[in-house]
Amino acid sequence: MxxxxxxxxxxxxxxxxxxxxxxxxxxxxxxxxxxxxxxxxxxxxSKDDKEESKATSPTSSDSFSESDDAGGDALSSSQFxxxxxxxxxxxxxxxxxxxxxxxxxxxxxxxxxxxxxxxxxxxxxxxxxxxxxxxxxxxxxxxxxxxxxxxxxxxxxxxxxxxxxxxxxxxxxxxxxxxxxxxxxxxxxxxxxxxxxxxxxxxxxxxxSPWPAFSKNDEDDENDAPPHRYQDFFEIRPSPLGGLGAFAVRDLKHGETILIEQPILCTTHFSFGSDFYKLSEDDRAAILALHSPDGPDGIDGIVRVNSFQIPGGVALFQVASRFNHACAPVRNVRYGYDVARNAMTFSINVYRVPRGAELLIMYGSNPFELYRIFGFRCSCGGCVPLTRREVDRFHTQAYNIY
Ligand SMILES: C[S@@+](CC[C@H](N)C(=O)[O-])C[C@H]1O[C@@H](n2cnc3c(N)ncnc32)[C@H](O)[C@@H]1O
Structure with a gap:
């Protein structure tokens, strides 16, 4: 380690x-x-530790990160x-x-x-x-x-x-x-x-006020608050943005916590291979079922497009990783990692989300960055999408660099 x-x-x-x-x-x-x-x-x-952390900590370009207004959720390992x-x-x-x-x-x-x-x-x-x-x-x-x-x-x-x-x-x-x-x-x-x-x-x-009590074994602990059920707030189903997405099952209002979820896996981009094989078969299957990008990356690609940065590494989630992205004007959910409970929490950050609307988080601040990191052309409707020419230029530049 x-x-x-x-x-x-x-x-x-x-x-x-x-x-x-x-x-x-x-x-x-x-x-x-x-x-x-x-x-x-x-x-x-110490100096040596710092050198090592520089070498081993993931960069912010590898996972979801938000960086916008006060509701921004940019997770950067350096902040921790x-x-x-x-x-x-x-x-x-x-x-x-x-x-x-x-x-x-x-x-x-x-x-x-x-x-x-x-x-x-x-x-x-x-x-x-x-x-x-x-x-x-x-x-x-x-x-x-x-x-x-x-x-x-x-x-x-x-x-x-x-x-x-x-x-x-x-x-x-x-x-x-x-x-x-x-x-x-x-x-x-x-x-x-x-x-x-x-x-x-x-x-x-x-x-x-303190957060409501939460633990993975809520049902075992009489003193805990009732388990938080995401199904009371949203469902996962096919999205017009591609693949699956999360959709409100009722009107949701600002500040409502809609998801509290513990990760299937906490890892780094460097130790993912070995960490993955320590998981149970079910957990491995859950990770392999997440969205897989086109290309030759295999499991690395799954981690790249589905992981959230957390202190010291990245985490994959069965439900949170299903949320699609929207740029600032359209995004309606903010997220943060609750270190004390080892849980990702999502909450509504707009005045109201009507029943049936897709719930969207922000992975990155602009379409170019999204393309570079996650490899998709954003079609959220809240940004100016990349043109074919811009995509081509990106590939040419990338080719020239490497
Ligand atoms: C973490 S997954 C989100 C859930 C995914 N749709 C699924 O089926 O599991 C991220 C992928 O969803 C797609 N995606 C998310 N937001 C998008 C958007 N605004 N426009 C286009 N594609 C998007 C991209 O393929 C992206 O790599």
Whole structure:
């Protein structure tokens, strides 16, 4: 397993253990931690790890990625690098061990030496905050992540948190370790107003309701919410865009979560071959039944056109991978990967979708990019389709490059 794989695995496992939140919905307005008054101190990885992650992490051109408005869902592995930064956030209020900040970008947060960008949830940027560790300068904190002693502020026993699953630093076995983690939600006031899951209390602070409980074994857990059934929202059937697609079975309204699905396979473009053969026969059959592009690529082609980027790799889904693409004016569904639940979630991002309409996500920002990555000429009706001449020119240019 590469360092990148190990890291991303630990990230996911860590989130499962520590958080009810963790929607990794990407956002093209990702605040750069170098903006404003923020002083970046470093990233977690050592130089060697970084080199390796560069070599092994997939590029954004290999899987679905959106990059448009605030509802964009561009999944980029780089966004999940552990950004550690000296940062402050103004006007923060503490609620149930979590922080809600009303300003963005991140500016100043006096009690922390590191902020870890976890992902997004309902358009809210979710961070984990590590309080300042005594007797260590900022630089030492970064370079000595692995050796840094746990602080005593937030005790978690190492039985709860195996060392290998802690992306914030190692935890010695058989000791009481403190992860000193807090969760932080950063939200601008404008988007709060459109977020159905948030409300503002009398003090002006935003409150965010937790996601409904979800686990693969919903039926086994009495405390969980009822299983989320996508069939209550849409059906999969032939699409005029080609092959199969998803169609609303009733009127759907903005913000409705229509799909929560765990992947059949999480992999990388480099390890797909071996990962595929570790699957059960049923899962392999489900992958082979997904849309297969023309050409000689075989299984590689199936992964290329059906996978979603997730932290550290790509994932294939039985249902989510059936959604067709539409460009910005026509797309009506946004998606994000919920790291905590290892689940892809789709929700409606337009005012209303009438019963019978096709539900469409955005794979890429323009028809040229779609052709280059996925090999199809977009016919969504919301873009100017590529002409035959443009396609020919693309092939000529590609031929000249290679
Ligand atoms: C992930 S699959 C989507 C589901 C697929 N239609 C199926 O039958 O499983 C992606 C493929 O669907 C087709 N497709 C999706 N959106 C399209 C669009 N807007 N215009 C034309 N073809 C599209 C392309 O062949 C693309 O490679």
């Amino acid at each position: 590469s360092a990148w794989d190990q890291f991303s695995q630990s990230f996911v496992e860590d989130d499962r253990q520590h958080s009810d939140h963790g929607m990794a919905t990407p956002d093209p307005e990702l605040p750069k931690l170098t903006e404003g008054n923020t002083t970046p101190i470093s990233v977690l990885k 690098e552990p950004y550690f930064a000296l940062a402050d956030i103004k006007r923060v209020s503490r609620m149930d061990n979590r922080y809600v900040a009303l300003t963005r970008p991140i500016q100043a947060y006096p009690d922390s030496d590191a902020i870890f960008l976890k992902g997004y949830r309902n358009g809210i940027q979710v961070f984990q905050v590590r309080p300042k560790q005594p007797n260590l300068s900022a630089q030492e904190n970064v370079t000595d992540q692995a050796e840094a002693p746990p602080s005593s502020s937030d005790s978690v026993t190492s039985q709860d948190v195996p060392a290998s699953t802690d992306p914030l630093g190692s935890v010695s076995p058989n000791t009481t370790a403190s992860l000193g983690r807090e969760e932080l939600y950063v939200k601008d006031e404008a988007s709060a107003l459109t977020d159905p899951a948030a409300h503002v209390d009398d003090a002006g602070d935003y409150h965010v």
